[in-house]
Amino acid sequence: MSIRMGNSCVNCDNLMGDDTCKVHAVKVSTSYTCDSFEMKAALKDDPNCVSCARYEGPSFSNSQNVAPGMLCSQWAPQNAQA
Template sequence: MDIKLASCCGNCDHHVKGQLCNVHEIVTAETQGCESYEFRAVLSRESDCLKCAKFQTNNCAHPNKASEGMMCTVFYPRIVA
């Protein structure tokens, strides 16, 4: 089974102000989804290399620079169970 981020309004770049879809021009819930989904890349201070699933792997885009406190646009959250 593949585990991936949910393709729903809460993670979509078209979902603005936490409730409005600017593609369909309707109010949506974060748990809804559609075919117009587009991943929203959001960086925060908590999204550094140590919390990235690509850190110290062959998939890391910046292996020579990746370190604690570093952030980049290809951050992929590490799933903690």
């Protein structure tokens, strides 16, 4: 059996903060899904120096003070997709 990301309202971009679907205007829960499902965009979940787009590049200013696993306020994901 394969493992997949759930196609539920919790992962849908159309879910509003009060658990209402902005397409259908109804209150939903984790067990709901529909044909208008739009996956939420997510950033890479491993933010550190090695996964940063600036790491060892021309805009990288702290080459003497970094190590894998460290994080700074300038982190930019290498592969962000929307």
